[in-house]
Amino acid sequence: xxxxxxxxxxxxxxxxxxxxxxxxxxxxxxxxxxxxxxxxxxxxxxxxxxxxxxxxxxxxxxxxxxxxxxxxxxxxxxxxxxxxxxxxxxxxxxxxxxxxxxxxxxxxxxxxxxxxxxxxxxxxxxxxxxxxxxxxxxxxxxxxxxxxxxxxxxxxxxxxxxxxxxxxxxxxxxxxxxxxxxxxxxxxxxxxxxxxxxxxxxxxxxxxxxxxxxxxxxxxxxxxxxxxxxxxxxxxxxxxxxxxxxxxxxxxxxxxxxxxxxxxxxxxxxxxxxxxxxxxxxxxxxxxxxxxxxxxxxxxxxxxxxxxxxxxxxxxxxxxxxxxxxxxxxxxxxxxxxxxxxxxxxxxxxxxxxxxxxxxxxxxxxxxxxxxxxxxxxxxxxxxxxxxxxxxxxxxxxxxxxxxxxxxxxxxxxxxxxxxxxxxxxxxxxxxxxxxxxxxxxxxxxxxxxxxxxxxxxxxxxxxxxxxxxxxxxxxxxxxxxxxxxxxxxxxxxxxxxxxxxxxxxxxxxxxxxxxxxxxxxxxxxxxxxxxxxxxxxxxxxxxxxxxxxxxxxxxxxxxxxxxxxxxxxxxxxxxxxxxxxxxxxxxxxxxxxxxxxxxxxxxxxxxxxxxxxxxxxxxxxxxxxxxxxxxxxxxxxxxxxxxxxxxxxxxxxxxxxxxxxxxxxxxxxxxxxxxxxxxxxxxxxxxxxxxxxxxxxxxxxxxxxxxxxxxxxxxxxxxxxxxxxxxxxxxxxxxxxxxxxxxxxxxxxxx
Numbered sequence: 130x131x132x133x134x135x136x137x138x139x140x141x142x143x144x145x146x147x148x149x150x151x152x153x154x155x156x157x158x159x160x161x162x163x164x165x166x167x168x169x170x171x172x173x174x175x176x177x178x179x180x181x182x183x184x185x186x187x188x189x190x191x192x193x194x195x196x197x198x199x200x201x202x203x204x205x206x207x208x209x210x211x212x213x214x215x216x217x218x219x220x221x222x223x224x225x226x227x228x229x230x231x232x233x234x235x236x237x238x239x240x241x242x243x244x245x246x247x248x249x250x251x252x253x254x255x256x257x258x259x260x261x262x263x264x265x266x267x268x269x270x271x272x273x274x275x276x277x278x279x280x281x282x283x284x285x286x287x288x289x290x291x292x293x294x295x296x297x298x299x300x301x302x303x304x305x306x307x308x309x310x311x312x313x314x315x316x317x318x319x320x321x322x323x324x325x326x327x328x329x330x331x332x333x334x335x336x337x338x339x340x341x342x343x344x345x346x347x348x349x350x351x352x353x354x355x356x357x358x359x360x361x362x363x364x365x366x367x368x369x370x371x372x373x374x375x376x377x378x379x380x381x382x383x384x385x386x387x388x389x390x391x392x393x394x395x396x397x398x399x400x401x402x403x404x405x406x407x408x409x410x411x412x413x414x415x416x417x418x419x420x421x422x423x424x425x426x427x428x429x430x431x432x433x434x435x436x437x438x439x440x441x442x443x444x445x446x447x448x449x450x451x452x453x454x455x456x457x458x459x460x461x462x463x464x465x466x467x468x469x470x471x472x473x474x475x476x477x478x479x480x481x482x483x484x485x486x487x488x489x490x491x492x493x494x495x496x497x498x499x500x501x502x503x504x505x506x507x508x509x510x511x512x513x514x515x516x517x518x519x520x521x522x523x524x525x526x527x528x529x530x531x532x533x534x535x536x537x538x539x540x541x542x543x544x545x546x547x548x549x550x551x552x553x554x555x556x557x558x559x560x561x562x563x564x565x566x567x568x569x570x571x572x573x574x575x576x577x578x579x580x581x582x583x584x585x586x587x588x589x590x591x592x593x594x595x596x597x598x599x600x601x602x603x604x605x606x607x608x609x610x611x612x613x614x615x616x617x618x619x620x621x622x623x624x625x626x627x628x629x630x631x632x633x634x635x636x637x638x639x640x641x642x643x644x645x646x647x648x649x650x651x652x653x654x655x656x657x658x659x660x661x662x663x664x665x666x667x668x669x670x671x672x673x674x675x676x677x678x679x680x681x682x683x684x685x686x687x688x689x690x691x692x693x694x695x696x697x698x699x700x701x702x703x704x705x706x707x708x709x710x711x712x713x714x715x716x717x718x719x720x721x722x723x724x725x726x727x728x729x730x731x732x733x734x735x736x737x738x739x740x741x742x743x744x745x746x747x748x749x750x751x752x753x754x755x756x757x758x759x760x761x762x763x764x765x766x767x768x769x770x771x772x773x774x775x776x777x778x779x780x781x782x783x784x785x786x787x788x789x790x791x792x793x794x795x796x797x798x799x800x801x802x803x804x805x806x807x808x809x810x811x812x813x814x815x816x817x818x819x820x821x822x823x824x825x826x827x828x829x830x831x832x833x834x835x836x837x838x839x840x841x842x843x844x845x846x847x848x849x850x851x852x853x854x855x856x857x858x859x860x861x862x863x864x865x866x867x868x869x870x871x872x873x874x875x876x877x878x879x880x881x
Contacts, residue, residue, distance in 0.1 A: 163263060163267075163274060163278040163281070164260045164263060166278065167259045167260055168256040168257075168260055170282055170285045170286060170562070171285035174285060174286050174566060175251075175294055175565070175569060177569050178248050178291075178569040178572065179252075180245065181244060181572050182244050182574050183244050183247075183297065184296070184574065185296065185298070185444055186296070186298040187244075187296065187298055189212050190233075190298045191237075191242075191247070191298070192242060194212060194230070194233070196234065197233040199237060201213075203234075206231055207227050210223060210225055211225070211229065211230060212224070217399045219401065220404075221403070222403055223398055223402065223403040224339070225339070225394070225397050226337055228304060228333060229300055229301040229338070232250065232304065236250055244297070248295070250300070251295070251297060251299070251303060252294065254303045254307060255285070255290070258303055258306045258310065259282075259284050259285040260281065261306075261307060261310035262281050264310075264314060264318070265310055265313060265493075266280040266490075266530060269314070269317045269489070270489055270490040271489050271490065272530075272533065273537060276534075276536065279536070283533065283557070283561065287439065287561055287565070288439040288442065288561060288564040288568050290521075290565075291518075291565055291569060291571075292517075292518040293519040296572060298519075299519045299522070301337055301338040302519045302520065302522040303522065304338070305335075305338035305341040305523065306522055306526070307337075308333040308337060308344075309331070309341050309343075309344045309501070311330045312330035312334060312348070313327070315327040316348045317351060317352070317355075322379060324379050324383070327345075328383070328386040330344075331344040331345050332386075335390060339394065339504060340501050340504050340520070340523065342387070342390055342394070343500045343504065345383050345387040345390070347496050348383060349379075349380055350500075351493065351496060352376065353376075353380075354480075354492055356372060359372035359376060360373055360376070405511060406650075408448045408620065408623065409514065410514060411448070411453060412425060412453055413507060420453055420455050423456075423459070423465070424451075424453050425506065425507045427451075427454050427461050427464065427465045428451065428506075428507075429506060430465045431451065431516060433528075434464070435516070436521060436525055436528045437528075442568060442585060443581075443585040443586050443589070444518075444572075444582055445592060446514065446516035446517070447514065447589065448589055448590040448619070448620050448623075449588045449589055450515060450586045450589045451515050451516065475495055479491050479495045480492070490534035490537075491534060493527070494528070494529075494530035494531035496527065497530060498524050498526075498527030498528050498531070499524075501524050502520070505517070505520045536550065536554065579592065579596040582595075588619060590615075590620035590626070591616075593612045593613075594612070594613065594625065594629075597609040597616065597626075601633065606633050610630065610634075613630040613633070614630070623649070624649040624653045624656065625646070627643070627645040627646035628643065628646040628653060628656040630642045631646065631659060631663075639663055643659055644660070647660070654680050654684045654687055657676050657677075657680045658690055660676050661674075661676030661693065662693070664676060670697065673693075674697065677693055681694075688720065691707075691709055691713075692706075692710060692720075692723070694706050704728070707727055710723075711724050711740070718747045718754055719751075721741075721743050721744035721747070722751065722757060724740055725737045725738075725740035725741045725744065725754070726753075726757060729760075734761050734764070734765075737761060738762075741757045741761070750778075750781045755774060759774055759775070762774070
């Protein structure tokens, strides 16, 4: 679909407004210099992020996500949410971002769980996004080449982008921004509007993150503004002209595509909306409308302030980070009034320029700032956060466009102050790069990120809770208890803090914390389970069973409760419960082995062997499954199979300890010698040992002893066993006869 170039940035220009009206009459300098500089700065600002670990949301989204780890088929990426839970599941977060999950899985296939490669991918994508921002500024916003480059540089160095770039999960925002800008450039970046290409790229942006769908209304709105002269002429003449006819076709294609994508996205919800709690977004759950309205308006102003002055940054803004605006007397309402006043002035300036259209960057900056931010504003849907810096990645394009356009106007209007303006620009860039590099250090590890969050938001109860979890995991229970108590002091109804504090307490105090967690959140499954375990330890069996049954009623797939109930039950009931656990988690080797052990204890050795083998298919080095298999095979006299399993176990054990695997021929040779000794014993009973190799049975015995030592010290396998002639003679006389497979099994069972 083609369109005419109505609305050049210079009214009397005969050239198209697609390349911009610059001092050089639209002739751009070599573009690669600008784009290469922007990309190098983008990469340089984040080089120190390569050494970072998986932190915060990276753990559930990448490290524990079965779709990323390749434990599910590729098609599961299209059926599950961003965290690996099926979209139809009641516990699903409903965030559908299969394109981002697909890139994580590619990363895993290439480098496993090495975090540096994930960070490198994020940095490369950020550099691409910065180049595209520069291109939009130059080709569509019509900024001068130097100021277009400045737009890309400021975007590359803005500290608010650290969560989206340094945090691996932030790749969703970076990918969505890339396809968003590509869609916008396909529609507006050249003489021909590639509408359907723009729609496809917009759909990919939506599949990277939901906010990407806003590119379609943005394309339509900007097209209407640029085609205002054609629309006005059609209205005055009361008939269609070519430009208005083409515009109507483009608008129809965009509207239909937008409607279809919205319907598909709503259908993926499967009739249920994501569930959030008051601690995720306190304002959304407040009963008073004026409190919700005042707080949401202030949050919009706060996000704008983070773009203007990113001095205080945090990865988590929940639970007390931003107190609710409960009255008109709150001084924060002044900031809200200033913000919305500026927005009204900006809107007036942008949309009263339709006739002359001298300020395309002003209009484009306003659209990029407002439209992509609307889904996160709580005006249309409730989101699960108070403030999230990563959602500002795309709106910051509009903010930076406005700032740079103001610099360009100042540069032209005040030529005598250009040296001062240049100094300010350089200083701004240096401060941005320095702040970004410092912020990257906070994302190095779980501890550094949590400590940085506590410094920025000491009143955030969620931050104290997470830091207490870290202290508990690193065996610092006393300090963990202190931070759990601080979290409860800041947020008294924090159920998870009560629950975790109960796990570090004993006796009646632990029971009180578990009961407080249940009272604050009746559906807290872990609190019911932990209380049931406490009752079990104190021999309150009936109360324990009641709590575990409550767990099962709250979450029918909560396997720990079934396991404890199975251990408390007797007879066939235990088997039924264990069988149900296996059905719930058929890929868990521990659960398969436990059910197999119950079957073996009840005399069902063949089904037991079947489940042991299933567990070994899932995890070939699973110890209890291998030992159970060996016991069953030994009891059935399957010595070759037993020896094969022992050999495989020792090879895996050596590999796990870092030993060399090539000496596995010792075990194979041991079995060959034992077989040969049996054959020769039947043929040459009473004969003396062969002069070349001696008797083989003591060789097998010495190898068996060697295997016993190897299970404890892998380096002893470097010593090859030797035959003892005296032992051979004793063996020939029947004084030291040993059955090798039986001794191997015995040694294995004893050492493991």
